Amino acid sequence: MSRFLIRRILWMIPVLFFVILVTFIVMHATPGGPWDVNADSRTSDPRMQAILNRQYGLDLPLFFNPAAAEEAISKGANPLEITQAFLRGQFGVYLAQLLRGDLGPSYRFRGLTVNDIVFSPPEGKPVWQSRFGTTATLGIIAMLFALSVGFPLGLIAGIKQNSLLDHVSLFIATVGYGIPNFVIGIFFIIIFAVWLGVVRVLEIDHWQNPQAWILPAMTLGIPTAAYTARLTRSSIIEVMRMDYVRTARAKGLAERSVIFGHIVRNALIPVVTFIGPALAGLVTGSFIIETMFSVNGIGRLFIESISRRDYSVLLSLTLIYATLVALANLSVDIIYGFLDPRIKVGGKE
Numbered sequence: 001m002s003r004f005l006i007r008r009i010l011w012m013i014p015v016l017f018f019v020i021l022v023t024f025i026v027m028h029a030t031p032g033g034p035w036d037v038n039a040d041s042r043t044s045d046p047r048m049q050a051i052l053n054r055q056y057g058l059d060l061p062l063f064f065n066p067a068a069a070e071e072a073i074s075k076g077a078n079p080l081e082i083t084q085a086f087l088r089g090q091f092g093v094y095l096a097q098l099l100r101g102d103l104g105p106s107y108r109f110r111g112l113t114v115n116d117i118v119f120s121p122p123e124g125k126p127v128w129q130s131r132f133g134t135t136a137t138l139g140i141i142a143m144l145f146a147l148s149v150g151f152p153l154g155l156i157a158g159i160k161q162n163s164l165l166d167h168v169s170l171f172i173a174t175v176g177y178g179i180p181n182f183v184i185g186i187f188f189i190i191i192f193a194v195w196l197g198v199v200r201v202l203e204i205d206h207w208q209n210p211q212a213w214i215l216p217a218m219t220l221g222i223p224t225a226a227y228t229a230r231l232t233r234s235s236i237i238e239v240m241r242m243d244y245v246r247t248a249r250a251k252g253l254a255e256r257s258v259i260f261g262h263i264v265r266n267a268l269i270p271v272v273t274f275i276g277p278a279l280a281g282l283v284t285g286s287f288i289i290e291t292m293f294s295v296n297g298i299g300r301l302f303i304e305s306i307s308r309r310d311y312s313v314l315l316s317l318t319l320i321y322a323t324l325v326a327l328a329n330l331s332v333d334i335i336y337g338f339l340d341p342r343i344k345v346g347g348k349e
Helices: 002-029 046-056 066-074 079-086 090-099 114-119 131-159 164-178 181-195 210-240 243-250 255-284 287-292 298-308 311-339
Strands: none
Touching: 002 090, 002 311, 066 079, 090 311, 114 131, 114 298, 114 311, 131 164, 131 210, 131 255, 131 298, 164 210, 181 210, 181 287, 210 255, 210 287, 243 255, 255 311, 287 298, 298 311
């Protein structure tokens, strides 16, 4: 078990490195820069832009710095120092900061680091009210809603296959999965915010009211609930046809014991496979949903950072998302072993 965990964690390192590399290349290939899209009376001055580039290290080459390596050679530096100077481009500087736990400075919120923006709550507020905490809270609520609705719906549909309950459940799941969540969100806003006036979606400070979380969590969780219902239904139907289920019923076990002792446990395996990455996706938040409902989370921050070319924030949020997905997949593999004894963590039976 421990060897498996160590091996999987080590495999995460090249995966995350590749994610950062691709994001870095695409980000700098996009036309424009942070001072072009954030231009004001000061940053529009070329001399001020040069000063800011030097301050934030944007005057360095993207990857390799031959000039710095030549300077180190002329000073008689050792091979390690020469290599460090050669790699002292923008990408190398970011990786060095990352290894120290520093996600870099923000170009938009000057004077603040990405760590402060993403993980630090407002003064006097609890930790869960930070941008990451807000998004994580919204994602967890959305997942709890999705599981509490999707799994029972799929369970009923699978057990009562081809009945009226099955057809109704399948229709609801298909509609919920087929309609984009931002369309559902628009309808929720029109009905509950505009017509009924029972919720507010423009003020940021109203998130201390538990009712404010209901609409965005439902909007975010409905597609996941619908897919969970469909996946649970198909898995239940497949497991019910297995020989060990027929044997359990032939031995005279109560139907409740057959369902929850044999069918549900084994039917959970493909559902867990989906729930792991889905939870990571919900926790990182939906960019559109957070923008629609004025959720002050990292999804909304990501959209704002794209338009403002805030490179450090973009790289860091992409890294956070990739890390959560990798950890979710690792958790799925571990849970497999508890759900089905035939599956041994590490690939050996």
